[in-house]
Amino acid sequence: MTPLYLSATLRRLEADYAQHEPPLIELAGKSIAQWLLARYRGSRFGVLVGPGNNGADALACARRLREAGQALHCLVPLARKALSSPDAALLALSGLQVVDSAGLSECDVIVDGLFGLGLNRRLDTSITGLLEAIDGFGKPIVAIDAPSGLDSDRGVPSPVALHATHTLSMLGAKPGYYTAAGRDYCGEVHLIELLPPTAARPAADAQLIDTQPNAPQLHRQHVSHKGTYGTLAIFGGSAGMTGAALLAGRMAAKSGAGKVYLGLLDPVLGVDVLQPELMLQAATDLVKRSDLDLAAIGPGLGRSQAAQALLQQLLASDLPLLLDADALNLLSSAAELQQQLRTRTAPSIITPHPAEAARLLGLPTNKVQEDRLAAARELQARLNTAVLLKGSGTICADCAGISINGSGNGALATAGQGDILSGLIASLWLQGLSPIDAARLSAFVHGHAADDWRMQHRNGLGLCASELIEPIRTLLNR
Ligand SMILES: NC(=O)C1=CN([C@@H]2O[C@H](COP(=O)(O)OP(=O)(O)OC[C@H]3O[C@@H](n4cnc5c(N)ncnc54)[C@H](OP(=O)(O)O)[C@@H]3O)[C@@H](O)[C@H]2O)[C@@H](O)CC1
Ligand SMILES: [K+]
Missing domain, CATH: 3.40.1190.20 (Ribokinase)
Known part of the structure; x- marks a missing residue:
């Protein structure tokens, strides 16, 4: 059995570790980059950067990929509210910020850091069109925390979502990966714990039956x-x-x-x-x-x-x-x-x-x-x-x-x-x-x-x- 957490529960967990050093987002960026390098080293990475912390994870990962000498493009379709100076410096690099999806279509692997837990309303047509175009590239898509557009509590697209090849789950697995349409959008799910196994965690909201229960x-x-x-x-x-x-x-x-x-x-x-x-x-x-x-x-x-x-x-x-x-x-x-x-x-x-x-x-x-x-x-x-x-x-x-x-x-x-x-x-x-x-x-x-x-x-x-x-x-x- 694997514990499953609703977004409200994960938010409380995030708040408990707000002062953690290094910050969870840095840990997330590092873990995602390591995962990508293990599987796709040498590829051209197209990184979708969203306006919130899912985008922050993506940028932290992009910095690591760049430090590892990987070819990289970033697409930032919505203004980011807060941009740390290392992130701003990264995006200021010439050729890095791609303004439309065409540049992304040249990449070998799409890293989706557009929306994660914070998706809170239906996407408008400018974003749904972008997601559909990216799906149409037929490239592997690695979603950070959730395929963008998918409600990670309920497993429903809102109204469209990326079809990920892999979903890298931060902090804890979510019910929406495994029920309703979730299985069709998430691809293979990989759990990235971020916290040590001994760290205090809230009670799970549900359990995933992923091994045959003993009887x-x-x-x-x-x-x-x-x-x-x-x-x-x-x-x-x-x-x-x-x-x-x-x-x-x-x-x-x-x-x-x-x-x-x-x-x-x-x-x-x-x-x-x-x-x-x-x-x-x-x-x-x-x-x-x-x-x-x-x-x-x-x-x-x-x-x-x-x-x-x-x-x-x-x-x-x-x-x-x-x-x-x-x-x-x-x-x-x-x-x-x-x-x-x-x-x-x-x-x-x-x-x-x-x-x-x-x-x-x-x-x-x-x-x-x-x-x-x-x-x-x-x-x-x-x-x-x-x-x-x-x-x-x-x-x-x-x-x-x-x-x-x-x-x-x-x-x-x-x-x-x-x-x-x-x-x-x-x-x-x-x-x-x-x-x-x-x-x-x-x-x-x-x-x-x-x-x-x-x-x-x-x-x-x-x-x-x-x-x-x-x-x-x-x-x-x-
Ligand atoms: N904090 C931490 O310690 C950790 C965080 N982690 C990472 O953070 C992620 C959660 O970050 P998050 O809460 O910032 O939410 P996120 O998914 O980036 O989206 C929010 C943004 O999207 C916007 N927006 C929403 N819906 C929209 C729509 N339909 N159409 C357009 N815009 C829309 C929304 O706009 P607003 O509602 O504010 O106007 C806001 O700007 C989580 O999934 C994980 O990846 C983990 O690594 C663990 C450590
Ligand atoms: K995402």
């Missing part, structure tokens, strides 16, 4: 039997959507759930011939069983009256409950179901994608995507439940805090992925993880399996959810 509960003892690992009921599978329930059930069986029942709303199948371990029943029969340990409702559920009645029954039960897909859509259209969820005593988790989250919050989907952390936090508080908000940079939230999943890629944007994720979370929760730990581990291994697959499939086309079930099992058993 000692999943290690099997000799003295155990299938009952030790719980009985799971997955409800869904309306007419035409049996496959969703099968995917969830197969994933649950292949990730260690003791016994898995599928409660189908349209019981067209008596057996899953490819996964005969699953026990298929009519949903109305399964919900009456008294030996269930945990229920998941949603995969292929539909929004019929029968589905609604089933949801109501499960919400009223004392079973731990995972709600996904149409269970969430039913929930969003009935205040009394929301009240039932809020006041349950048994634990629950909801796993919406952004459109489902938006329906639950009564917002357009783009508003959820504009601040995914806030949306997850709001859902958690309003509905008194753990939350996994899907999408690029899946967010896991419970009352103890927020984490962002660092694995996964666009190949996961296919039907059925949500169903296997539901089956996986339910299965790991059933086996003793807390709901939020089950969500974190599930999101990570699901994304990791897709990342492994992507190494062999460059464009990421055609990944079917069912193909990930076995690789996920392998990752869980590593």
